Amino acid sequence: EDQVTQSPEALRLQEGESSSLNCSYTVSGLRGLFWYRQDPGKGPEFLFTLYSAGEEKEKERLKATLTKKESFLHITAPKPEDSATYLCAVQAPQAGTALIFGKGTTLSVSS
Amino acid sequence: DGGITQSPKYLFRKEGQNVTLSCEQNLNHDAMYWYRQDPGQGLRLIYYSQIVNDFQKGDIAEGYSVSREKKESFPLTVTSAQKNPTAFYLCASLKDSGANVLTFGAGSRLTVL
Numbered sequence: 001e002d003q004v005t006q007s008p009e010a011l012r013l014q015e016g017e018s019s020s021l022n023c024s025y026t027v028s029g030l031r032g033l034f035w036y037r038q039d040p041g042k043g044p045e046f047l048f049t050l051y052s053a054g055e056e057k058e059k060e061r062l063k064a065t066l067t068k069k070e071s072f073l074h075i076t077a078p079k080p081e082d083s084a085t086y087l088c089a090v091q092a093p094q095a096g097t098a099l100i101f102g103k104g105t106t107l108s109v110s111s
Numbered sequence: 112d113g114g115i116t117q118s119p120k121y122l123f124r125k126e127g128q129n130v131t132l133s134c135e136q137n138l139n140h141d142a143m144y145w146y147r148q149d150p151g152q153g154l155r156l157i158y159y160s161q162i163v164n165d166f167q168k169g170d171i172a173e174g175y176s177v178s179r180e181k182k183e184s185f186p187l188t189v190t191s192a193q194k195n196p197t198a199f200y201l202c203a204s205l206k207d208s209g210a211n212v213l214t215f216g217a218g219s220r221l222t223v224l
Binding site: 004006009031032034036041042043044045046049087089091095096097098099100101102103104 | 115142144146151152153154155156159161167169199201203205211212213214215216217218220
């Protein structure tokens with residue numbers, strides 16, 4: 001069964017304290033791994049897509065990397081406005097074009 | 112600006128009542144999806160539709176129904192058969208070519224009284 005597991009469930013950081021979020025997956029025939037950001041009471045907002053092991057993408061303080069079994073979302077020198085829930089998802093053949101999501105990591109950054 | 116509009120934003124329902132959540136997109140996207148989100152849970156797929164007049168069940172379709180009569184619209188009906196309907200419902204769409212990035216609406220929060 002295709003699965004996505006995110007850790008930790010919650011993460012508290014001080015402003016400027018860099019860290020990483022983990023997304024491990026078991027998928028037969030990965031078509032893509034996606035990272036989204038979700039603010040409370042809102043829909044997820046797309047951040048990155050990664051397709052193959054070794055691929056990396058960056059956007060401001062965020063950097064996503066991909067291996068054959070997991071992905072990391074690195075947050076460098078976070079600011080309070082980075083506080084949100086970060087969702088990882090994979091696209092797998094048996095679900096058509098739908099995404100399979102992990103439960104998310106809720107990040108809180110305090111000043 | 113193109114996007115996905117979900118309505119209503121908040122909805123209260125009495126037990127035993129059916130309710131319909133609206134999802135409209137003007138992105139000219141081919142595929143549309145409904146997800147359910149509960150506190151501390153990830154998004155779970157309810158139904159999806161790749162083309163007009165066709166749709167497939169997701170992981171938690173029981174107690175829900177959908178229709179896809181127009182490319183722009185994909186309404187979700189939460190029926191009285193859904194045992195625990197209180198949740199945050201998210202609609203998404205996808206252009207069935209290119210980057211395969213799902214675009215989400217702002218969500219509808221359903222509360223059963």
